[in-house]
Amino acid sequence: MIYRADFHIHSCLSPCASLEMSPTAIVRQARAAGLDAIALSDHNCTFNLPAFGKICERHGMPCLFGMEATSAEEAHVLCLFDELDKAMEMGERVYGSLPPIPNRLDRFGDQPIINEDEELLGFAEKFLISASAYGIGELVDQVHALGGLCIPAHIDRQVFGIIAQLGFLPDEDFDAVELTAAGDPALALHYPIVRNSDSHELGTLGTAFTEFDIEALTVDKIRSRLRETQRD
Numbered sequence: 001m002i003y004r005a006d007f008h009i010h011s012c013l014s015p016c017a018s019l020e021m022s023p024t025a026i027v028r029q030a031r032a033a034g035l036d037a038i039a040l041s042d043h044n045c046t047f048n049l050p051a052f053g054k055i056c057e058r059h060g061m062p063c064l065f066g067m068e069a070t071s072a073e074e075a076h077v078l079c080l081f082d083e084l085d086k087a088m089e090m091g092e093r094v095y096g097s098l099p100p101i102p103n104r105l106d107r108f109g110d111q112p113i114i115n116e117d118e119e120l121l122g123f124a125e126k127f128l129i130s131a132s133a134y135g136i137g138e139l140v141d142q143v144h145a146l147g148g149l150c151i152p153a154h155i156d157r158q159v160f161g162i163i164a165q166l167g168f169l170p171d172e173d174f175d176a177v178e179l180t181a182a183g184d185p186a187l188a189l190h191y192p193i194v195r196n197s198d199s200h201e202l203g204t205l206g207t208a209f210t211e212f213d214i215e216a217l218t219v220d221k222i223r224s225r226l227r228e229t230q231r232d
């Protein structure tokens with residue numbers, strides 16, 4: 001079956017995302033936007049993934065469990081898993097490595113943690129836009145050891161894109177690189193390309209997506225499909 005996938009979506013936990021971004025609202029809007037698979041990828045934190053997983057299951061929406069990690073070089077990197085506990089483990093490591101800088105409510109937004117019934121469980125205390133302690137190579141190794149996909153995010157963007165941060169696209173074992181909807185494929189070099197919306201509000205869900213012709217939504221099947229599109 002063909003999965004039209006958007007794997008880069010922020011929930012209300014991300015301080016830069018709209019508070020309307022609850023897992024339930026995300027799943028409803030994803031359906032309306034014609035998506036068949038989604039991932040929640042909050043900044044440096046996985047605290048809303050358990051609620052997201054329950055809501056996707058309730059609504060029969062295939063999903064991956066993600067996070068957008070900020071590397072020590074301040075490049076954004078998508079970490080995607082098909083098992084919730086593996087994603088939570090990676091999330092603990094990355095969140096745990098963030099500097100002890102509290103969230104700045106005056107400059108950014110709340111970082112609410114919610115359950116599947118949209119009840120407030122608390123707030124992520126550390127400021128989620130900080131850089132983690134993990135370098136890009138360490139992120140790749142750790143995500144792969146936990147069975148996930150490691151994909152530099154929006155590499156064509158000047159802010160927090162890997163090319164803007166390093167000056168070049170490094171030779172790493174990335175499973176793909178992510179371009180924005182208008183991003184130039186030439187920037188991806190030999191790497192497979194995915195496109196996602198990087199939605200921070202409901203209205204942009206599915207404005208960029210990638211289609212995967214696979215039997216089931218698993219990391220292994222996605223990785224094999226991506227490898228087929230690798231260029232020399």
Ligand SMILES: [Zn+2]
Nearest residue numbers: 068076153160
């Ligand atoms: Zn980003």
Ligand SMILES: [Zn+2]
Nearest residue numbers: 008010068198
């Ligand atoms: Zn993002």
